[in-house]
Amino acid sequence: MxxxxxxxxxxxxxxxxxxxxxxxxxxxxxxxxxxxxxxxxxxxxxxxxxxxxxxxxxxxxxxxxxxxxxxxxxxxxxxxxxxxxxxxxxxxxxxxxxxxxMGVIFQNYYQFGWRTVRQSLLLAARKNPALADKEADAIREYAVRFDIAEVLDYYPAQLSGGQQQRVNIIQQLLKGSxxxxxxxxxxxxxxxxxxxxxxxxxxxxxxxxxxxxxxxxxxxxxxxxxxxxxxxxxxxxxxxxxxxxxxxxxxxxxxxxxxxxxxxxxxxxxxxxxxxxx
Ligand SMILES: Nc1ncnc2c1ncn2[C@@H]1O[C@H](COP(=O)(O)OP(=O)(O)OP(=O)(O)O)[C@@H](O)[C@H]1O
Ligand SMILES: [Mg+2]
Known part of the structure; x- marks a missing residue:
């Protein structure tokens, strides 16, 4: 073992x-x-x-x-x-x-409707001192890895359920808890x-x-x-x-x-x- x-x-x-x-x-x-x-x-x-x-x-x-x-x-x-x-x-x-x-990813959580995915992720990244001045790079990297790069400038209502879910996960990962x-x-x-x-x-x-x-x-x-x-x-x-x-x-x-x-x-x-x- x-x-x-x-x-x-x-x-x-x-x-x-x-x-x-x-x-x-x-x-x-x-x-x-x-x-x-x-x-x-x-x-x-x-x-x-x-x-x-x-x-x-x-x-x-x-x-x-x-x-x-x-x-x-x-x-x-x-x-x-x-x-x-x-x-x-x-x-x-x-x-x-x-x-x-704790970074919390709720069951069926919906993002604020008036912010694009990128804006929501940026707010999260700014809470993490380890990402100071590297927020945009971190968002791009996660977006590619989680396959949501194409929807970064969409509003939540324009996302599928699975895309929403991944945005929620990335948002919490960016906070760094x-x-x-x-x-x-x-x-x-x-x-x-x-x-x-x-x-x-x-x-x-x-x-x-x-x-x-x-x-x-x-x-x-x-x-x-x-x-x-x-x-x-x-x-x-x-x-x-x-x-x-x-x-x-x-x-x-x-x-x-x-x-x-x-x-x-x-x-x-x-x-x-x-x-x-x-
Ligand atoms: N505010 C509340 N007042 C009274 N009972 C509540 C309240 N909120 C939840 N409950 C009850 O708590 C119990 C557990 O609910 P919970 O949402 O934790 O279940 P769960 O295990 O997450 O179920 P699922 O797998 O369907 O998500 C349910 O019987 C629910 O009715
Ligand atoms: Mg539950």
Whole structure:
């Protein structure tokens, strides 16, 4: 198996619950996402959150992003301060997640109608200090890689659903956050674009050791194929609200970081196991 170490905690959900009045959507959600380190490689983290329609994935997504305050519990993120700030020693700081900490790609999100794609992307790129004076180049590069170069001067109403989706993804990538939350990023994409988007998400995850992608998806096979961990959200009989019913470590099973998974027996068995939990 590929050597790896799970190091510092990057994100922690502790006893998260979410209720609207008497209706409990989420309860007792606990998990951690750790920095995965592979010797000699730059390795990010990719986590999939899987569950039946209506189980609470988008609600958990909103809580994780800091946009929705949970009824109980909390989400904290851990940040690394540069060594020079900590006097040569790496310093980690834990704090509650705030809106804006994560790049968020919503399910069926529509861009502002009065801005062209290029204008929306430029606004996003300007939020990223690492792109100062290179915004236009970065936009051009992503537009080519995501196959939307021809629609950069279009308005959102002139885009297909799949093009919208890719614009949303690029917009968040340009902002440069370590965490990227994606709700149903594969819906509405044809098979060629789907392959391109998954390949690009993988590349994004490898672009920085601390890059962490959290993907909510119905497309279990596509999501699992690029993930290192799968969390399954489900409901125990008789209990109010959904909780994590299983965590599958795909690295331990030798099912992470490979591009030959579709034909792998162990991968197919894992997909069947996930479906059984839904
Ligand atoms: N403001 C609200 N008040 C009460 N219930 C709500 C509210 N918003 C969402 N819900 C309920 O929360 C539950 C979970 O919804 P959520 O959108 O998270 O499901 P999901 O797992 O993302 O489903 P899908 O896969 O179809 O997107 C649903 O039963 C929904 O009716
Ligand atoms: Mg949803």
């Amino acid at each position: 590929t050597p790896y170490i799970k190091k510092e905690v990057l994100l922690k959900a502790s006893n998260v619950s979410l209720c609207y009045g008497d209706k409990c959507i989420l309860r007792d959600i606990n998990f951690t996402i750790r920095d995965i380190v592979r010797p000699g490689l730059q390795q990010g983290q990719v986590v999939s959150l899987i569950g039946r329609s209506g189980i609470g994935k988008t609600q958990l997504f909103r809580v994780l992003s800091g946009l929705q305050k949970p009824t109980g519990g909390d989400i904290t993120i851990h940040e690394r301060k540069p060594a020079e700030v900590g006097g040569g020693i790496e310093v980690w700081r834990e704090r509650p997640v705030q809106p804006g900490d 370590d965490f990227l939350l994606l709700d149903e990023p594969f819906s509405g994409l044809d098979i060629c674009v789907l392959e391109k988007v998954t390949e690009l998400l993988l590349q994004v995850s490898l672009s920085d050791e601390l890059k962490t992608l959290i993907i909510v998806s119905h497309d279990i096979a596509t999501a699992a194929a690029i993930s290192d961990t799968v969390f399954i959200l489900g409901r125990a009989a008789g209990a109010a609200g959904s909780t994590l019913v299983r965590e599958i470590d795909l690295i331990e099973r030798g099912l992470a970081w490979r591009n030959d998974l579709r034909d792998d027996r162990g991968f197919r068995d894992t997909l069947a196991e996930i479906k059984d939990c839904l």
